Every structure is written in C-alpha cells, then in structure tokens.
Amino acid sequence: MLWELFVIFFRVGCLAFGGGYAVMSLIQRETAGTGRIGIERFQEIGALSGMAPGSIATNSATLIGYEQAGLAGAVAATTGMILPSLILVVLLAAFFIRLHDRLSVRSAFYGLRPIITALIVYAAISFGFGAQTESGQLFGWETLGMLLICGGCLLAIVKYKLHPFGVLLLSAVAGIVIF
Amino acid sequence: MKLAAVTSAELRMLPQIFIAFLKIGPSTFGGGYAMMATIEKEVVERRGWMKTEEMGDMVSVAGSAPGGVAVNSAAFIGYRLGGVAGAIAAVSGITLPTFAIILLLSLTYSFFKDYVKVQAALKGIHAAVVALILVAAWKMARASLFDTLTYMLAAAALAVLLLTNLSSVWLILGGPAIGMAVMGIRQSRKFDVRTEPASERSEKEAMLPEYYI
Structure with a gap:
C-alpha cells in the first residue's frame, strides 16, 4: 500500500509541470478518477490544501496519503511527489543551467504551456463542479452559491488585489452565511 | 555533479540550509510570486549565499523542472551550497512545516466536520480555491496562448481532458513534441520562431513567473 502510494505520486511528481493547480487535475485523475477516493472527499481535501501554505498539490498528496495509510502513507505520498523535482532540479543545476537559451527547449x-493552461482550466471545472455533476445536482442552489462566492473572490483578487489568504477567510464567512 | 566529495565546510552548512528553508516554508502561502521575494530576502540579503544575478538561473531551472517553484528553488539553492546533501536538507526544510500544518489542519477539520457551519465554511473555501485556480489559469493563458497553434493545442487538450479518460501523460509528452516539431519546420523554412508572447513587462517582472503556483 505504501509503495503503491509512493509510485502513484512519484508518477504525478514526474509530470508536475506548471505547479500546483495544473497538478490537481493529474491527482484527481489518478485518485478520484480511479475510485481510490470519492470525488466529494477530493474536493474537501483540495479546499483544506488550498488553505495551508505550500503547494496545493503536495498538500493534497499528503492528505490523500494520510487518509489511505496513516502517517506513513502521508510520508510516502509526499516523498513520492517531491522526489522527482529534487532529482531533476539537481541534474539541471549540475548540467543545464542555461537550458532556456536553446531553441529546442523553448x-x-x-x-507544453498551452497544455498546462488546459490542465488548469480542467482543474477549475472538475475540482469545482465534479461532485455536483456526478450526483446530478449541478443546477441547484448549491452551485449558485458557489458561483456567487467564486465570482466575489475573482473580483476581490483581480480588482482589489486582496491577498489570497484574506480571500479564503472571507469566503469561509460567506460559506457560513450562504450554505 | 557534486555527490560524494562533501567537504567539512559543506557539512557544516547543512543545518544552516535546513533551518533557513524551515523558516521560508510556512511563508510559501499564495505560491510562486510571493515566495520568490521571501527566498531572495533570506538567501540573498540576509545570508549572502547567492547574488541577485543568480536568481535568474534559479527561476529558469525551478520553472523548467516539474513540481512547485518553492520546492524547486529550495533544491537549486541547497545544491549550489552543499551538493546533493544540501539539496536534500533544503527540500526537507521547506517541506516539513507545510507537511505538519496541513496534517494538523486536516485533523482539526475532521474533529469539527460534523458541525454544519464548519462544512458550510469549507464549501465557501472550496469556491474560493476554484477562483484561485481560475486566476492561475488566466495568468497561464496570458503567458502561453498567443498564436493559432497554441490556442488550438489548449482547446484540443481541454477537449481530451473533458471528454476522454486518456492519461494526461500523453498530453504532457505530446505538447512539447508538437511544439518542437512545428518550431523545427518553421526554422528550416526560415519562418518566425517566436516561442513566447511579446511581452510588455519589464525584465524584473519577466524573471518572476507568477503563473507557477
């Protein structure tokens, strides 16, 4: 079980281009998509992970590992997630500092970047509305409330340049009021 | 590659590297952009471990390797200072606090999750995280979509993700393959080989890839 968790997240870690949010769709497909955890539980884990410092993807890996196999599982999943970055960065730092100057790399x-854009958009759709779509309650009060909060957050971030943590706190309050 | 020959000076550096990144760890909230400033302050200004000019190399490497930019930067600086052992010390340092915080947060939540209001708050946060993801998507789109091919690639990839169960591996391998093939053809025909959108941003801003969260 521990080895399995390590392998799953090692694989995700190898493909984790574009940082946290793009990787959420990979994790979702590897865990919720294969029935390892429920989609609703995945949304809970994602929301918790978004609140903590650090990458939302690594945090989710930690929580999924913990849920599946306790503390050892959390360590296995987190290590799996981080190890590919560690290995690749050391190799790049040792041999290919000026990689970005080459046309082939550029x-x-x-x-790759358009693919990452698609992955992030997909993460927003599936992480945002996956559970509601699955349970057939996509068009309801719940979704409307979510869209309201989501829109308010966008306004707060883009127009008022509010710090993400402030946005999360306000939306928690909004959640209590609405739901 | 510095692997086996760890000098005693490097060995003495390890605890310092670990502690420096242990302090940076909890402040990695909000991802890429905010964190770069913290790292620069701690590593360049306070400890004098790196020069500001080297930050460019760091961002380039941290941005091209998979994984979060925080962990990647830690690995890069750790490696520069103390070889492979240094990289491990730095990555452990930056990971441990967030590891502990997320586990504590999750335990606290599972303790209170039967309260309706706690669940409602989490639903609100869930919506906020979706907003944060959308902002990241917007930033990434601005940095990546600028010609017909990039728009088509993004649309095709999104369709594959939404409509099929194809493993994302194929997308992540296929995108670069198409990019390299198309650029190869354009170069051989002496066409324009611009690989990034024309940027009106300053050098300093361009160095900080805020779309890596």
Missing part, C-alpha cells in the same frame, strides 16, 4: 515549452 519550443518544447511553447508546446
């Missing part, structure tokens, strides 16, 4: 990222 071309690869030229092709």
Whole structure:
C-alpha cells in the first residue's frame, strides 16, 4: 500500500509541470478518477490544501496519503511527489543551467504551456463542479452559491488585489452565511 | 555533479540550509510570486549565499523542472551550497512545516466536520480555491496562448481532458513534441520562431513567473 502510494505520486511528481493547480487535475485523475477516493472527499481535501501554505498539490498528496495509510502513507505520498523535482532540479543545476537559451527547449515549452493552461482550466471545472455533476445536482442552489462566492473572490483578487489568504477567510464567512 | 566529495565546510552548512528553508516554508502561502521575494530576502540579503544575478538561473531551472517553484528553488539553492546533501536538507526544510500544518489542519477539520457551519465554511473555501485556480489559469493563458497553434493545442487538450479518460501523460509528452516539431519546420523554412508572447513587462517582472503556483 505504501509503495503503491509512493509510485502513484512519484508518477504525478514526474509530470508536475506548471505547479500546483495544473497538478490537481493529474491527482484527481489518478485518485478520484480511479475510485481510490470519492470525488466529494477530493474536493474537501483540495479546499483544506488550498488553505495551508505550500503547494496545493503536495498538500493534497499528503492528505490523500494520510487518509489511505496513516502517517506513513502521508510520508510516502509526499516523498513520492517531491522526489522527482529534487532529482531533476539537481541534474539541471549540475548540467543545464542555461537550458532556456536553446531553441529546442523553448519550443518544447511553447508546446507544453498551452497544455498546462488546459490542465488548469480542467482543474477549475472538475475540482469545482465534479461532485455536483456526478450526483446530478449541478443546477441547484448549491452551485449558485458557489458561483456567487467564486465570482466575489475573482473580483476581490483581480480588482482589489486582496491577498489570497484574506480571500479564503472571507469566503469561509460567506460559506457560513450562504450554505 | 557534486555527490560524494562533501567537504567539512559543506557539512557544516547543512543545518544552516535546513533551518533557513524551515523558516521560508510556512511563508510559501499564495505560491510562486510571493515566495520568490521571501527566498531572495533570506538567501540573498540576509545570508549572502547567492547574488541577485543568480536568481535568474534559479527561476529558469525551478520553472523548467516539474513540481512547485518553492520546492524547486529550495533544491537549486541547497545544491549550489552543499551538493546533493544540501539539496536534500533544503527540500526537507521547506517541506516539513507545510507537511505538519496541513496534517494538523486536516485533523482539526475532521474533529469539527460534523458541525454544519464548519462544512458550510469549507464549501465557501472550496469556491474560493476554484477562483484561485481560475486566476492561475488566466495568468497561464496570458503567458502561453498567443498564436493559432497554441490556442488550438489548449482547446484540443481541454477537449481530451473533458471528454476522454486518456492519461494526461500523453498530453504532457505530446505538447512539447508538437511544439518542437512545428518550431523545427518553421526554422528550416526560415519562418518566425517566436516561442513566447511579446511581452510588455519589464525584465524584473519577466524573471518572476507568477503563473507557477
């Protein structure tokens, strides 16, 4: 079980381009998508992970590991998630500092970045509304409340430049009021 | 690669590296942009471990490797200062606090989760996280979508994600493959080989890839 968790998150860690939010869709497909955990539980884990410092993806890995196999599971999943970054950064730092000057590397990222954009958009859709779609309650008060809070947060971040943590706190209050 | 030959000076650095990143760890809230400033302050200004000019190398490496930019930067600086052992010390340092915080947070939540109001608060936070993801998507789109091919790639990838169960591995390998193929053809035909959107941002801002969260 521990090895399995390590392998799943090692695989995710190897593909974790674009940082936290893009990786959430990979994690969702590898865990909730394969029935390892429920989609609603995944949303809970994601919300908790978003509140803590650090990458939302690594935090989710920690919590999923913990849920599946206790503290050892949390360590296995987190290590699996981080190890590929550690190995690759050390290799890059040792051999390819000036990687970004090469056209081949820039071309690869030229092709990769749109994919990451899609992954992040997908993360917003599936993480946001996956459970509601699955239970057939996509068009209800719950979704409306969510959209309201979500829109308010966007306004707060983009227009009023509020710090993300302040946004999370306010939306917790809004959640208590609405739901 | 500095692997086996750890000098005694490097060995003495390890606890310092660990502690420096232990302090940075909890402040990595909000991701990439905010965190770079914290790292620069601690590593460049306070401890004099790196020069400001080297931050560019760090961002380039941290941004091209998979994983969060915080952990990657830690690994890069740790490696520069103390070889592989230094990288491990730095990554453990930056990870441990968040590891503990998220577990505590989750335990606290599971203790209170039967209260309706706590669940309602979490639902609100869930919606806020969706908003944060959308902001990240917008920033990433601005940094990546600027010509027909990039728009088509993003649309095709989103369709694959929404409509099929195809493993994301294929997308993450396929995107760079298409990018390299197209750029190869354009270069051989002496066409324009711009790989990034024209940027009106200053050098300093361009150095901080805020879309890596």
